[in-house]
Amino acid sequence: MKNYLLIDFGSTNTKLTAVDVENKVILGTSKAMTTVEEDISIGYQQALESLLLKTGPLIFQKKIACSSAAGGLKMAAIGLVEELTVEAAKRACYGAGAKVDLVFSHFLTHHDIKEIVQKKIDIILLAGGTDGGNRESVLFNAQALGEAHVCIPIVYAGNKSCQDDIRVIFDQYHLQGYVIDNIMPKLNQLKIDGAQDIIRSIFLKNIIAAKGVKKIESVIDEVIFPTPHAVLKAAELLAKGYLHEKGLGDIVLVDIGGATTDVYSMGTGAPIRGDVILKGLDEPFAKRTVEGDLGMRYSALGIVAPLSKESLRQYTDDGFDLKKEAEFRRQHVDFIPTTPYEAQVDRLFGGLCVDIAFSRHVGKIDSVYTPLGMMYYQFGKDLTNVNAVIGTGGVVIHDENPTDILNKVCLSSDKPLELRPKKPQMLLDKKYILSAMGLLSIDEPIVALQLMKENIVKI
Amino acid sequence: MKTIVIGVIGADVHAVGNRIIEYVLTNEGYNVVNIGVLSSQEDFINAAIEANAKMILVSSLYGHGEIDCRGMRDKCVEAGLANIILYVGGNIVVGKQNVADVEKRFLEMGFNRVFGPGTSIETVLPLIKADLGS
16 A cells, blocks of 8 residues: 555645555545644644544555645735736746735835835745846846845846846845746746746745744655645646546636635637737746635625625625625634525625636637727637636535536626636535645646546536 | 837738838847737837837838827836837828828827838838947
């Protein structure tokens, strides 16, 4: 027997998944409260005990973990033009599994830097300029961070021509600086792999130690990813397949959490029709976006904020005082619905999270009359033909009618310009195994893929 | 290497001339950032900022150039590109109008040089070199 123990240190729960790799079965799962404030291993031991109660004694060949405990990975993305290097910087952060708490364009002000320090940002990504392009903004911003003696790791991923000058600034002010390839070497060209690798390695080297997660490595082998990155790996594997084991093709994944709603899409998203011209920044095959203002508990107020007075009124007339319910959920973050009414409100909130978050993720089309007839621009990814939409996160997993929530991803007549999925299959990550499978996929991609295909069920 | 942003402005999908311009300017040793057809003023300006371009060369073939180009200089000033050199060329106005009148109108709009229908890039090249230095 060859057993893997896969651990996900979440912000609330520590989740364990035991897998027998030889027989390709999930032996059991369990969870306990994350105890990163006192000692992270307490929660881990509790979860492990309850796991072993279910499975009987087990010996693990490997124990690996991902973590989003203690606030996960908080980043500040800095670029020059909002639609270009700022957007590229955001995508690099999201792809690495981070939350982007602050976004800045052009020159940083003293106030901006103060905010970076106050918000306890873990890593700063500094971009700006194509290779050989604009120099002033990155040099100014590096200098400003240096003068403020910001002691946060800074990843420089801007104009290549400034790399030497940036190194000089990093040395001069003794900053924890890292210099890597430009994330937008040419206009609209996105190159974020290098940035993602370095962000992950800083996370594992510095950030998890500072957050008290590293301690756990005395009992387990290692922490290898931020949790969202593990999920991204799993989703990418599930979409692409591995060798002879086929994947599902293009997919969308929505993860509705207490504090954020994450949307993942796997696919090129290229235009389907011939009369459509693609504009804007390149899209990564595996794309992740995070909405920090949309979540079922901590961020519940953000769900009702974008709703118009009329639509709030409509809900009130139907018997749902959404503002009151949102306020309640924000104050009681461990609230679990017990009555059908409470479940229905959670379902409504879940649907709104998905709907709003997907609007921000999906590509859009715009028509233009030209002397050659009607032509179309496409910005972002065309996801109309994705094969499946996968739901994960407490609200979807525990709901009686998860399709009601997941259907909010689909094409709708009130948002005709958004390139949303037409007729996807609806799937559910019932056992909450995606992050664990992302971890497993590093050593055993085929097993991880087969287990996902088996355990992510149709609804 | 000096950078020039080129593209076709507005709801205009004429791609061929723009490609020829790219080819010629690249051969002349310029760093050409081609933003392609159906481009807005903002697309040109954003590209020029990120790529640190010294010149924007706007093409328009379908007759609506005058509307599409209006206010472009002001936006450049607003974006910190007050000194960028703006060229425009092609069938930039509706119908057959007096080239001198058209040129005057575009110069007043803040373009540095204006070229009427059928001007080849080879004719323009010496002026680009003069304005940018080769």
